[in-house]
Amino acid sequence: MFRDLAKMGAYLGQAARMMVGVPDYDTYVQHTRLMHPDRTPMTYEEFFRERQEARFGGAVGKCC
Amino acid sequence: MNSTLSRLGWGVLAVIGAFCLGYVALNHGETINALWIVVAAVSIYLVAYRYYGLYIANKVLGVDATRMTPAVKYNDGLDYVPTDKYVLFGHHFAAIAGAGPLVGPVLAAQMGYFPGMLWIISGVVLAGAVQDFMVLFISTRREGRSLGDLIKSELGTIPGMIALFGAFLIMVIILAVLALIVVKALADSPWGTFTVAATIPIAILMGIYMRYIRPGRIGEISIVGFFLLIGAILLGGKVAADPVMAAWFTFDGKQLTWMLIIYGFIASVLPVWLLLAPRDYLSTFLKIGTICGLAIGIVFVAPQLQMPGITKFVDGTGPAWSGNLFPFLFITIACGAVSGFHALISSGTTPKMLANENQAAFIGYGGMLMESFVAIMALVAASVIDPGVYFAMNSPAAIIGKEAVDVAAKISEWGFVITPDVLLQTAQDVGEKTIISRAGGAPTLAVGMAHIISNALGGKAMMAFWYHFAILFEALFILTAVDAGTRAGRFMLQDLLGAFIPSFKRTEKMAPTLIATALCVIAWGYILYQGVVDPLGGINTLWPLFGVANQMLAAVALTMCTVVLFKMKRERYAWVTILPTVWLLICTLTAGWQKIFHVKPSIGFLANAAKFSAAADRGEILAPAKSAAQMQQVIFNNYLDAALCGLFMLVVISILVFGIRACMKAYAEARPTSKESVYEKLPDNAAA
Numbered sequence: 001m002f003r004d005l006a007k008m009g010a011y012l013g014q015a016a017r018m019m020v021g022v023p024d025y026d027t028y029v030q031h032t033r034l035m036h037p038d039r040t041p042m043t044y045e046e047f048f049r050e051r052q053e054a055r056f057g058g059a060v061g062k063c064c
Numbered sequence: 065m066n067s068t069l070s071r072l073g074w075g076v077l078a079v080i081g082a083f084c085l086g087y088v089a090l091n092h093g094e095t096i097n098a099l100w101i102v103v104a105a106v107s108i109y110l111v112a113y114r115y116y117g118l119y120i121a122n123k124v125l126g127v128d129a130t131r132m133t134p135a136v137k138y139n140d141g142l143d144y145v146p147t148d149k150y151v152l153f154g155h156h157f158a159a160i161a162g163a164g165p166l167v168g169p170v171l172a173a174q175m176g177y178f179p180g181m182l183w184i185i186s187g188v189v190l191a192g193a194v195q196d197f198m199v200l201f202i203s204t205r206r207e208g209r210s211l212g213d214l215i216k217s218e219l220g221t222i223p224g225m226i227a228l229f230g231a232f233l234i235m236v237i238i239l240a241v242l243a244l245i246v247v248k249a250l251a252d253s254p255w256g257t258f259t260v261a262a263t264i265p266i267a268i269l270m271g272i273y274m275r276y277i278r279p280g281r282i283g284e285i286s287i288v289g290f291f292l293l294i295g296a297i298l299l300g301g302k303v304a305a306d307p308v309m310a311a312w313f314t315f316d317g318k319q320l321t322w323m324l325i326i327y328g329f330i331a332s333v334l335p336v337w338l339l340l341a342p343r344d345y346l347s348t349f350l351k352i353g354t355i356c357g358l359a360i361g362i363v364f365v366a367p368q369l370q371m372p373g374i375t376k377f378v379d380g381t382g383p384a385w386s387g388n389l390f391p392f393l394f395i396t397i398a399c400g401a402v403s404g405f406h407a408l409i410s411s412g413t414t415p416k417m418l419a420n421e422n423q424a425a426f427i428g429y430g431g432m433l434m435e436s437f438v439a440i441m442a443l444v445a446a447s448v449i450d451p452g453v454y455f456a457m458n459s460p461a462a463i464i465g466k467e468a469v470d471v472a473a474k475i476s477e478w479g480f481v482i483t484p485d486v487l488l489q490t491a492q493d494v495g496e497k498t499i500i501s502r503a504g505g506a507p508t509l510a511v512g513m514a515h516i517i518s519n520a521l522g523g524k525a526m527m528a529f530w531y532h533f534a535i536l537f538e539a540l541f542i543l544t545a546v547d548a549g550t551r552a553g554r555f556m557l558q559d560l561l562g563a564f565i566p567s568f569k570r571t572e573k574m575a576p577t578l579i580a581t582a583l584c585v586i587a588w589g590y591i592l593y594q595g596v597v598d599p600l601g602g603i604n605t606l607w608p609l610f611g612v613a614n615q616m617l618a619a620v621a622l623t624m625c626t627v628v629l630f631k632m633k634r635e636r637y638a639w640v641t642i643l644p645t646v647w648l649l650i651c652t653l654t655a656g657w658q659k660i661f662h663v664k665p666s667i668g669f670l671a672n673a674a675k676f677s678a679a680a681d682r683g684e685i686l687a688p689a690k691s692a693a694q695m696q697q698v699i700f701n702n703y704l705d706a707a708l709c710g711l712f713m714l715v716v717i718s719i720l721v722f723g724i725r726a727c728m729k730a731y732a733e734a735r736p737t738s739k740e741s742v743y744e745k746l747p748d749n750a751a752a
Contacts, residue, residue, distance in 0.1 A: 015151045017282060019158040019352065020345045021413065028141030035139070047142075048280030049337070054143065056336040056344075056548060 021055035081107030092373035098444045109433040112189040117429035124637040129422040132744035134208045146419035156431045164399030167505030169443035174382040176374040177447045187401025188436035191644035197428030198625040203411035205740040211411045223722040230715040234613040240591035241610045242542045248504035254313035255304035260539045262296035270342035317596040325589040332550035347541040365519045371447035383459035386666040391655040395611035400439025404617025445512030452482025460601035461501045495528030503601040510534035553584040599688045616716040619648040623723035630730040631738035656713045673702035
């Protein structure tokens with residue numbers, strides 16, 4: 001029961017972060033390790049900054 | 065057996081939807097419960113998704129669950145990430161939902177709730193959701209490219225450039241209109257101004273925390289930020305009650321305009337992590353939370369609608385905005401029924417995260433249905449308040465006067481009986497000096513929301529709190545949009561100007577950045593200022609211009625979708641996009657033409673310019689002008705608006721011509737000519 005709740009919390013947290021343009025960090029690390037073993041994955045702080053810049057750096061604004 | 069049962073279930077749902085819609089349609093004389101509208105809308109959405117959305121997916125587009133998507137192919141854990149479809153739905157919805165679906169329906173309520181409701185529901189099912197979904201699909205099949213790129217590759221470079229230029233102009237109008245809504249809501253309101261101003265230090269605090277103290281911890285600091293916001297609202301009440309402090313935060317429209325312009329410039333050149341990003345997080349979470357809260361509130365309180373189903377203003381004589389039901393209702397409710405701006409979002413981040421093509425309908429079509437539901441709730445919120453209060457709030461002072469006694473007399477004359485006491489009492493309930501002539505949608509929506517939420521939570525004593533909560537909620541994401549929009553406009557401008565002066569493209573350089581930002585701010589600031597001094601309230605002039613521009617962008621996106629269907633050799637299904645394109649063209653071109661050439665000065669820009677010219681020739685001064693020079697300014701502004709409107713019409717007509725040519729060429733070809741990426745099989749382990 002508690003495990004289910006924790007799972008749901010993690011899921012909702014992931015959904016909330018995705019709403020503001022930050023994808024799941026663990027997935028990113030796992031993907032980099034698996035697919036690009038030559039690269040060192042960014043730390044969470046670097047990852048977060050990179051995502052923040054990417055979200056507001058482009059020419060697409062917010063919707064009306 | 066199972067499928068028979070399921071069909072039966074859908075059949076029952078369809079009957080429920082039809083019954084509720086019929087009930088709403090037939091009960092114009094008496095007040096009805098808001099739930100009839102809500103249930104009608106939701107049942108129709110579900111049936112439309114199941115039968116029309118999936119029809120488009122399976123038959124019209126032929127989505128292929130085995131086909132590679134960009135998210136899987138280019139997976140980098142950053143931009144391209146195969147994402148759980150519910151999580152992606154949240155991302156997409158948060159990106160498309162803004163002030164548009166909240167404001168349009170509130171303004172449209174001047175004709176009664178019924179016409180607005182019909183357009184919101186039919187518009188989304190047949191046009192808005194179709195556009196969002198198809199653009200998402202088309203972009204997904206083309207490496208997640210943007211709308212401008214898609215038009216370039218499917219229609220040609222010139223139409224691509226024209227569309228980009230059109231998108232930039234639309235951005236400018238949107239920013240001006242959104243900023244105007246904030247100005248209208250905060251003018252002479254120390255409580256509102258204080259709380260909105262307080263969001264700046266709160267956001268900066270959050271920004272510093274997320275950058276240096278506990279980097280990247282969004283959740284905890286957002287909760288702190290939320291409580292600080294609530295604190296700011298409560299403190300705002302104290303500020304407004306204190307005569308000395310209230311004076312510090314009391315500004316008229318012009319002062320607020322200048323503050324917003326300066327703010328917009330500074331905010332959009334600051335590093336994003338300091339102000340823009342934290343406020344964006346806060347406003348996104350607040351937006352989703354408030355929308356959920358409002359939905360629960362409406363279901364829980366089940367309010368009665370006070371506004372008649374159809375008012376006498378369907379003849380085009382309404383005070384909030386001018387013009388007949390056709391075409392202007394369809395322009396006034398833009399987002400919520402169909403919004404061209406969504407085409408930019410559907411070809412933005414979402415297609416890069418779609419795990420499987422077969423989820424595109426859920427996210428594209430479903431996401432837009434959700435936005436439409438927000439529009440329905442806004443319509444309900446505007447219709448639960450006393451119609452007399454509604455018209456007092458949304459009519460310009462030039463028509464109804466400024467004193468409660470005059471206003472009540474004038475509005476009662478229209479058949480919406482109201483006493484001056486009710487107007488004064490309502491203002492007092494929400495903690496404002498006056499509620500008269502607060503056009504722009506936000507304050508009306510705030511009164512409606514306060515009415516609904518305070519019925520569920522806190523009673524009348526909490527009404528002022530909920531009113532300012534609603535104002536803050538809207539101002540927060542409008543300011544975020546102004547900030548992000550100015551930034552985006554600057555990039556677009558640097559891109560466009562860079563075609564002529566290459567050094568302009570250097571976005572990291574100081575001088576081009578400052579110049580492009582200043583040009584952007586001046587562009588929307590000029591239009592905003594003109595709206596603020598407009599005697600008819602500004603919304604009357606600018607909202608239709610925004611609506612026309614937004615719907616035209618939708619027509620452009622749908623034209624592109626039609627071309628792609630022809631190129632895929634699926635032209636037998638092209639009616640799916642041709643139908644809404646033709647309807648949007650009829651509405652926007654008629655509205656555009658009337659905005660320019662209509663003989664009534666309240667509708668036609670040229671007629672208004674002529675009226676001021678004639679007066680100037682006679683040596684008279686008409687409000688809002690106070691001198692001969694200002695008279696010339698008003699005349700110039702009207703010509704400018706007419707020219708802008710004409711430019712939009714040229715953009716859409718030229719895209720139409722290019723589109724028809726592309727369709728004819730594709731029709732003559734024996735094979736598919738669409739430029740989608742080559743088929744690759746989705747790896748088995750990636751199947752969602």
